[in-house]
Each structure stands twice: as structure tokens, then as C-alpha cells.
Amino acid sequence: MTAIEVNDWRIALVGTPNCGKTALFNALTGSRQKVANYAGVTVERKSGVLRTASGHRVDLIDLPGTYSLRGRSPDEDITRDVILGKLASESPPDFLLCVADATNLRVALRLVIELKRVHRPMLLVLNMIDIARRRGVDIDLDKLSAELGVPVVTSTAVRRGGIDDLLGRIDEIAGKPTAEIIASDWTVPAASDLRAAQREADRVIRAAVSEPAKPDTWTTRVDAVLLHPVWGMVALLLLLFVMFQAVFAWAEPAMELISQGFDALGAFSAAMLPDGLLQSFIQNGVISGVGSVIVFLPQILILFLFILLLEDLGYMARAAFLMDRIMGGAGLHGRAFIPLLSSFACAIPGIMATRVIDNKRDRLTTIMVAPLMTCSARIPVYTLIIAAFVPNQPVLGVLGLQGLVMFGLYALGIFSALAVSFVANRFFWRDSATPPFMLELPDYKLPQLRSVLMNLYQRAMAFLKRAGTTIFSMMVLIWFLASFPRPPEGATEPAIDFSLAAMIGRWIEPVLAPIGFNWQISVALIPGMAAREVAVASLGTVYAIEGGNEAAEQVGQMLAGQWSFATALAFLAWYVFAPQCASTLAVIKRETGGWRWVLITFFYMLSMAYLAAFVTYRVALALGWG
Amino acid sequence: MSDPGTRTLEANQTTPLGLARRGFCGRVSAIMVGGDHLGVSANEIERRLLEFGIVEGASVQILHEGPVGRDPIAVRVNGTTIALRRREAMAIMVGDHDQAAKTAT
């Protein structure tokens, strides 16, 4: 038994959005929480452990950024509840580590003045001091500390600058025998309190800062183009287009390599293993199934690379600025843009990020439409079908037809999200006005190579882990269903016709036949509920088993031989809308606190999927593509 | 298109920031929210503006206008840049900077 240390210190990080709290948290605790250059990255409380120089154990809590303890949105509520100790299970933190962006002191110091009323020991960290110095800011730390009545240190969180000094000061301040504890006398600030606090902050700044930060010239120059009413929009569209083309074009060589690797592995296992169930399991279940998903790793990483760079540069808030009116026209909240853009990677962080939206209805609408944004798990599905059915011919010289179809599918997802929220607002909420939109546009920052690489590595590992767990277990299931029961002696039909998979597939088929799905697709959709890309793997396994052992072909080639063009198109249309992701539904339940919105989301998406696939299939048949 | 450049006002005259154009430079003279909109009370909007450091006396400059209907606007408030819609900016009453302050920033 280890003795419980009674005097662990609980320290909370608090500050305005985007001032570098999480960067500091990572530097202090060695964690890898998400850091990015826009307001509202952290939407949950996270804790980590560190030891100070004197060997004290500290429980450090990272919190969502906030402008005040008023709690205007669910993420800010978390910060307020932790700081004020409102949670039943917790006492207030022993110590507040206030973080301020040294280039933007006005708002930060106003918050510090508000926080003083909580009467906890405090230490003010002037973060991003590197940028402040570069821009010629001259801060008299002693003066600042004296005027505020709070000790002050500086840091450069992203390069671990000032961390040792910071740890020393924590020891010094928290180690002092506590005088009598004064209860918090914080009250919700009225407008007059905010004015008074801001005046006080401005006074402190005049006293302690002799040279305020000059506006960042780089940001001004870049914004002249990227926020230009015309060129800004052109740049945004161009950027999205390049992103999707890159996902296709740049990933090709790497995908080819992985796919050849799996082919070789398949051939090797065929040569090494005796014919029979084990060989079938390895070759059809593992290699054709899981392998068909892992092939898409390069594409997913390229997409993440683009999103990471945009987030770190500081472009996200700009894109929200450019899109505000368009989103507002569809009844979406201005702050819905960043959650929706994050949903390109995955709807789950996107849905979490809606916590920054203050209005409940707007938040629900955004949660409901986030799964319509094309997430990275759809990439394998889209790519596979497009590569198998759409000829790779150039359009207008430079653009590929395949990339264009991909772009179209993304556009369809975006358009449907806007349409659904428009309908929801008009007919369910009956709102016409759009709520206020106020968002800080941070200065551009050069992405840190190390952190981008680290992030990509984490993504790759998460994807491979998924392939090794969820996808693999689904593959075992589908392989089992497709292999048992074994055909009776002397049967002439393919073995799979006698399997459970065929029985289940044929049982569902009548429902899905009108949209052009055969029994193989029908059965693949069931494990596909676990995750979208599993459908690809399932199809791989089902067709591999059906084709017999010689069918070591790739899934795409198999599909091209088996499906009509109309079926392929219907399948794509289905996947634009289908709620085929159990984790997304689970996160909706958690974030909305009940089943109601899960069911609404599930059924509206399912209906849209069926309808879209039906129309696509029928139109394609009418065009003679059956 | 009309000239998007600086529109100057006579000294002491105030106007809502929501009507000003790109390039406008001025100083906040008052925050006066007209009324509630969409469940967000006038008082709440006032506090949000204040929390961004938009208080009486702060210097403001319109840096950018959105692509549709020149909305929203990107406003520099004493060094930080904030995007907000013109409707909310109507609550920010501004007077023109004196000439010296304008050239200094």
C-alpha cells in the first residue's frame, strides 16, 4: 500500500480562450492534449499530474477558455463549476494558475481582476512572451505584479520556456502555510462591474506596460487577401478543392505500396498455410478485410495534415468569418462552422466542439447535422467505389474525374447539412433571426513541425488501433457468418450460399432491393454500423470467400465485376446520409443527455439515406446504367 | 461599388459602428443595445461586447468586411481583432478619432 499524500495540490488553469492554457498544461504534465490556434479548442476538463521541484504532487486541471466566470455556454459552465467548486464531488481548486496572452493583456487582466474575487491563491503566467517580445512589448513585471496584487511570471509554453521558474513559484506560493481561507465572494458581474474591471485593467496596463504590442504585420498582410470579400472566398474554395484533390493524388503511391504489401502477405499465407479454415480466416478475414481498410491510412493522414495546418495557422476562425452569412442563411449559428469543419475529420470531436455554442437550439441543430459532413471514415467507402466505377479521365485538362466525383460527394454532404438545418429552423424551431456571432480572430502562427508530426502520428496510431480492434473483431464476425454453416457434402453452389451471412443478407434484401442493394451489401451493412469503413472490409471478406481461394483480387476489382453502375451510385448516395456509426450516436446521447436526439438523428438520416439511394438507383436505371 | 475607404466624421459626432465601412477608425463613446434579439437579452449582448474589451474609450478600427452584404465585420479593438455581425455592432456608438491617434495606430 502506498500512503495517500494528503497534501496534493489541486491547481486549475484558467484564462481567456486561445491564450495557451493547454500548451502550458502539456508542457507541465507531459500530456498530449489538443492545442490549436482558435478559441474553443478545449471543451472538457482534463487533468494531469506533475511534481514540483520540492517533490510535491500536483493535480493540474486544464479547462475551457472563458472571458468571465458567467458561464455563457456549456464549455464555459465547466470552467465556472470547477473554479467555484460547484460540483458536488469536488472542492474548489487550491490554487489558480491564470494564463494570459502577453500580446493581448486587456481582456486577460480584466478576467484576472474578476478571478481575484474567488479568493484563491493565484499566479499569473504571461504566456506567448516570445511573440510579445518580438513585437516590442515592454512589460515591467514587478510593477504589474504590484498593481494587480498577484505574482507574475512569463512563459513560452510551446517551447517549455519559463517552466522551471513557474514550478519554483508554485512551490513558493502554494507551500506557504495558508492564512485563513476566505470564502469566494464572486457574484455574476453586471455590465457596470465589467466596465469597472476593464477600466482597472486598462489602468494597470498603462502603469506597467510601457510599449503595447504593435499589430502583427504578417497577419495584416495575409488577411488583406484571405479576408478579402472576393479573393478570400476564392481562396477558401481553392483550399478545399486542393485538399480533396490532394487526398486523392498524393496518397496514391503510398496506398499502392500498402496494397502490394498486403497482396504479398496474402500470397505468402496461401503458400505457407494448408488449405482449410485457418487459411481462409487469415486470407479472407484478416488480409482482405482489415487490409482493405488499412490501405486508406495515407489518404486519412493527408486530410488530417490539411486540417491540422489550418487549425494551427489560425485559419479556422477566418473561414467562420467568411462563411458566417451563408451559414446564417441556413439558420446555423456562426460558431457552428468550426465544429462542422472538424467533422470532416470525424463527427465525434465535431459534436463535442458544439459546446462553444451558447444557444441550446442552435447547438442541437449543429449536433444533428454534424454527422452529414463527410468524415474521414467515409473516405475508404467513397474511394473504393469511385476507383472501381469512375474512369480516371482528366476533365478540363488538369482535374481528374475521380477527384471531381469525390468533391461532389463532399459538396453534397455540406449542402445537405445546410438544408437540414434550414428545414429544422423553419419548421421545428420556427426561428427566423440568427443569434449573435462574436469570435476572436487570432494572429496567424507558424505551425510547430514537432507538434504537427506528433499529431499525425497519434492519428495514425488511433486509426491502426481501430483497425486492430473494432474493424478486426467485426471481420472475425463477418468471416464467421460467411463461413458457417459449412456446405453439405456434394453441394454444387458456392459454399457461402449456405452460410448464415447469406441467410441474413437474403432476409434483409427485400427491404434494400428497391435501392439496388444485393444480399452481400445488405449483410455488410450490419457490421458497418460499428464504423463506416467496416462496410468496405466486410464486402472484401464476403466477396473474397464467395470467390473462393483464388480470389485474392482487390475488393474494388471484385466489385466492378459484380455490381451495376446504378448499384454503385446508390451505395455512394446511401453513405452520404446513412447513420452508420455507433460511436457518433453514443456521443450524441452523451452530449444531449438522452435518447431523444439520438433517435431523431438516426431516423432522419436513415430516411434520407434510403430516399437518396432510391432516387439515385431509379434515375441511374432510367439512364440505362443498370 | 462606392469607395470603401475611410469615412471620417465630424468631431464629437457619434454613429453606430454597425453603419461604418471598412477603414473606419474611431473611439467607442457608448454601448447602447437597442433591444433583445432571439432570446439574447440586451443586457447579455452588452456584457458580451464589454467582455471583448469593447468599452467606452476603446479605439476601434474596421479591418475587413464579410463577402455577403459586407457582413460580418472584423474590428480591431486596441490590438485584438474580433469578428462580429453588423447587427450587434449597431450597439457600439463610435466617435471619430482625433487625427493624431489615427496616425499613431
Ligand SMILES: Nc1nc2c(ncn2[C@@H]2O[C@H](COP(=O)(O)OP(=O)(O)OP(=O)(O)O)[C@@H](O)[C@H]2O)c(=O)[nH]1
Ligand atoms: N509562439 C507561441 N505560441 C504559443 C504559445 N503558447 C501557445 N501558443 C500557441 O497558441 C495557440 C493556442 O494554444 P492553446 O494551448 O490551444 O490555447 P488554449 O488556451 O488552451 O485555448 P482554448 O482551449 O481554446 O481556450 C496554439 O496555436 C499554440 O501553438 C507560446 O508561448 N508561444
Ligand SMILES: [Mg+2]
Ligand atoms: Mg485549451
